[in-house]
Amino acid sequence: MAITAQQCPYSPQWEETAAGERGRRGEEGAPVLDFDRPTPYVDYVGVDTLLGLKRPRTEEPAESAFILTTQVMELLFTLVAEQWEAARDALEADDVPGALAWLRRSRNAQDVLTGSWDLLADMTPAQFNRFRDAFGEASGFQSYTYRHLEFLLGNKSGPMVRPHKGMPKVAEQLHTVLEHPGLYDAALRLLARRGFPVPDSAVERDWTQPYEEDPAVTEAWARVYADERDGNELLLLAEALMDVAERVTRWRHRHLMAVKRTMGGKPGSGGSNGLTWLARNAEKDVFPELWRLRDTL
Template structure:
């Protein structure tokens, strides 16, 4: 509640400000006779708001190969989408911790939509031929998607935790701190299991309260608990809806990994990766790693 002093310092409420902005927009529309404003002394408000001029200065190919531009833009698009997806998964996780299943479902749906765009972004890179790739590959040296801290944050939010994976970013203090914070708190899947426990489902204690810095290990008791959820697949069972929403997330993650594998296989075959990995073997191993494993294994038992 505003005190007399604070009210005097800030006499307008957010509603007042919104009404003022709406009146200003209506005035501009009248003054312009319904046409868009064409005269600006400096950058357009659109450019300033979204940082378009800065964004378009970030494409700096090192060769004359046209495919390199697509490679850089595709990579940057993915990194931006990593940020959006992480935000939505974290909001969903926090909603589950607050017992707000409808809120979590809404944010998981939004995240799935962003994941679809992320997966479609492979179309910018997926048709690159090996000769095109070879003409600029040497220009980026040891740079590798493995070094993406945005992607690493997503893996940590999902529950694929690994403290050594923070090491590549130890020279980036803020990034390393963010990754450690995600490492030390429950993942999206952990939050879902804790919700099931609060709802009275028989979950192993190790799945409810554990060392969050460790990678999640599948447990038959967790699969059994999800089995009880799936025994009631009526639309009104919010835990069943949650399970299927998590499967939507997991399926899209697996699809992204597979598209990554196929793009690399098409562009460079079985050559070693630029970041020091064995390339396809490393990526194939990640494709085979299930996200939210008991939700997948349960399907063989139902």
């Protein structure tokens, strides 16, 4: 005998019918189905606003995927920034377990970020070209949320705040991140407070300048790795930072491959040399001494 949708416990119709029956009988646990305004879910998540932000400018279907993927990444950038800042602040407060917890959370968000490139993996050059002119000079290079992350990683650059001077609050926020220690800076300052031979130039310096690799810092990390006792929180911290660094490089490389596949070596929309700049950035080690250390261990 055939089962109708109303009889199938896996169908929406069955759930709606069952919920209505429970509600009419006054049973506990029945979901509320009647609202005189947008549902609390829509209100809390801002669904109407969120979905209204995907505004393609052409008829090319691939443009919707491009916009949505970019917006998802922007949201995840803000989440990762919050988590890295919380980890940095925990390190400044000598709270290594707290910092480790935040770094572990950030790894999950970073994995989703890297996986987001899959949404654009099969975009062809022809599809991209059909909407490329529609976004004019817009470029990911101009993302202030991404710039926030780069500053936290130690890739400081005062001129990179300049594109956002028309957004005073954004520029102020970036200046704050620019002028204070980043995530790796906080880790090195912690090592120094714990008695490791971190040079003074890495403990107090002009934080607006990009971090420069120092062999003395490599030596300090080598001493951390020499202590393999279970529960060595500084070793756990070093490996957690490596997890972050590796995921940053994965994301950069996926970015490079996405651009190479869709537009090759043509100039970027924001005026950069596109592929060349991305390749150089992908090759740059994050937290360099932690990588260099592996040459000698």
